[in-house]
Amino acid sequence: MAKESRVTKSLLNARMNLICYFVSLIAAFFTRKILLNYLGTEFIGFTGTLGSLLGFLNLAELGVGVAIGYVLYKPIFDDNKIKIEEVVSVFGYLYRIIGFFILGSGVILSCFLPLIFQDAEISLYVVYLGFYSYLFASLFGYFFNYRMSLLSADQRNYIVTGCFQLTNTTKVVLQMVLAYYTKNYYLFLLIELFTGILNSIILNHIIDKTYPWLESNIQRGKLLFKKYPEIGRYIKQLFVHKIAGFVQFQTLPLFIYSFVSLPMVAIYINYTLVTQRVQSLMNGVLDSTGAAVGNLISEGNRTKIFEVYKELFAIRAFVSGILACCVYHLISPFIILWLGEEYLLSNVVVILVSVQMYLFLLRGTTDQFLFGYGLFYDVWAPVTESVLFMLLTAIFGTYYGLPGVLAGPLGANLIIIYGWKPFFLFKKGFKKSVSNFYYLVLSHLLPTLLAYYSAVKVSNAMMSIIAIQFGWFNWFLTSVLFTISITIFLYLFAYPMSKGLRIATNRLLKKRIR
Template identity: 40%
Template sequence: MSENNRTTQSIKNVRVSLFFSILILILGFFSRKILIECLGAEVLGLNTTATNLLGLLNLAELGISTAISYTLYTPLYQKDYKTINEIVAVQGWLYRRIAYIILAGGTILMCFFPWIFSKMELPLWYAYGSFGVLLVAAMLGYIVNYQQIALSADQQEYKISYNVQGFRALKLLMQIVGIGYFGQGYVYWLAVEFGMSAITCFFLHRTIHKSFPWLRPDLSKGKMLSRKHTEIIRKTKQLFFHKFATYVLGQTSPLIIYAFLSLTVVAVYGNYMLLVVSVSMIVTSVFNGMNAGIGNLIAEGNKEKILSFFREYTVSRYWIASVICFCLFNLSHSFMVLWIG
């Protein structure tokens, strides 16, 4: 791919992802505020805790998607469709097994909910409902839409954004209206969460096969092909430690806070984390839109150009991170007072 096409695709990915990230950021703040006002801080804290419990189970993913993306750059650059189908088949085979592990782990974990949520004042079915809906949504992603990695690696991340982020924005809007104006707001919230997850999977699956009609991975050969593409397993093992560190850094705090305090305090902490995560999401959306272009550049093999881009890319990331950290440290509390009160 020429440098101009690579740059054009990267800009398109960044533009679409940035638009949806900002839209979801705005809707997310409204959704959280309405959830607190209409259903209470404890419900919000419950959702945060359920999300982090699921995040613990998602460690089983091990970083496979990143490893797969890395191995797809070269065959996509060379238009080697046979190899692409083989690599995606390995991913599908691995994801099926991960889905079974997460489902089994989630089922076992729910057996301990009466003990885990013993301090919760809400009915226990709230915990089962929240976690169950999030678990089903995760299963759909692992079993149905694992092939989206081909879009991402082929610099078509914007198509994923249109489907995933677009329907997520619609979901938040429906939840805001439902919680604010309908009775049984929490049941409505759960129904919309489940329904939109299924709809997102359907449309994303259709988009994938419209973009890659030749993509027909044979999952029955996944185990055999994993022995051929050993680099996937090797890279996955290397990435697992980074994935585990990310989970410990970003998702264990709410669980510890709930263990020693309450779901209400988790909700307060979650308000600050929403601000941090939202800003991070905007920055990440910008850089993620460039990932496939970087992979394509590496596949091209021009070492001088690769090294020059690496230096510029790294400096820009550190500079942006420094500015954001300074602003968050000094302005986050004032924003909370303005937003929540």
């Protein structure tokens, strides 16, 4: 395989993720209303419920893709094509097992569809066609698309992202047009199935062109699985990590319902809809460096590895600080314009939501290097985090309501994600004192707080001069002024304290000059 720059590939991945994010956002914005109007809220709700049901079935995959990606880093760096073929064959074998498990579970689940949708005014023919269309579309990934793991590990995930975005955008536009002219449920669902087939054909054609030497064999993968016992070990470890995060994410609304009220769940979700979009935007761009980190660690240069960690941490801290401050400063006025004042949450809750988002975004760099080093074996950590999450949430929620419920996961996060995880990485990976991590955190957190205070003063002063009273336009102008202000202030305040930010700046300037 031709050697290409890690930075070049990371930028390609980030650019493609960014483009696809906005394309999907625009497509969803324009198609959602037409689908609701012409197919009905009940049918669209039905398809959403199908997605959730299949999401639970797909829990069987948790950990396999990441484990295979980690095992591929070294042979990709060494250009060891024989080992790459072997690992991909093992992946095909494991995905075939998962595919049959999901298929069997899906068939069993389908027996209960009449009970699940007994109150829905939708024909059982439509229910079953919809369920099996979504099921078979997802199964293509397990039976035919498993080789795309090589593209991801080889930092070519932009190919996968672009392929799926092209076909999925075409799908939703076609579904919108047919819904407008025919209002036919069957056509909508058949297009869903056809898209899965088309995705598989295009992706496999691209893989054949990119890696013409690749010959994977699922039967051979069954025999080779014994040759790579570490894959099974990593899968078990990663499954615990992933399932713990899934459980926490799914149970938080239940805690809000239990300790506050059901209407408060809906009001809180309005805020998380915004923060999740922000998180998706940033993760789509910055998570594109994950395979590059694995490739870098395979190189074995400890000094270079730690320098890149500081650089990626600085970039992530810079962007996270801007986004968290923007969310805190702008989300309440946005909610007033979007839904009305009756949907506002208290300032304390907004602070907790913003801090939680900041910590979630900032952890990404440490997670990438933990995965790059293969440090998955601390399976007690996610279990402990989940126990702390439930315990602290229940205790604080009992006494403080919604702020208490949100303080629970925050406390668990600080203890495990910002206590144990950095210690684990710095001790086992970098072989350095964890004090380096906390210096990095403080050297970016303090400038962020100072930049927020300065940006508020400047943007408020400018808005008082402009004095525009039009609702949405006023909010948009405030957003632009505040975002520009905090970006400038944070860069000026963080640059002297952050070596990583200085390295990133020099790298960008050199690229511009070239």
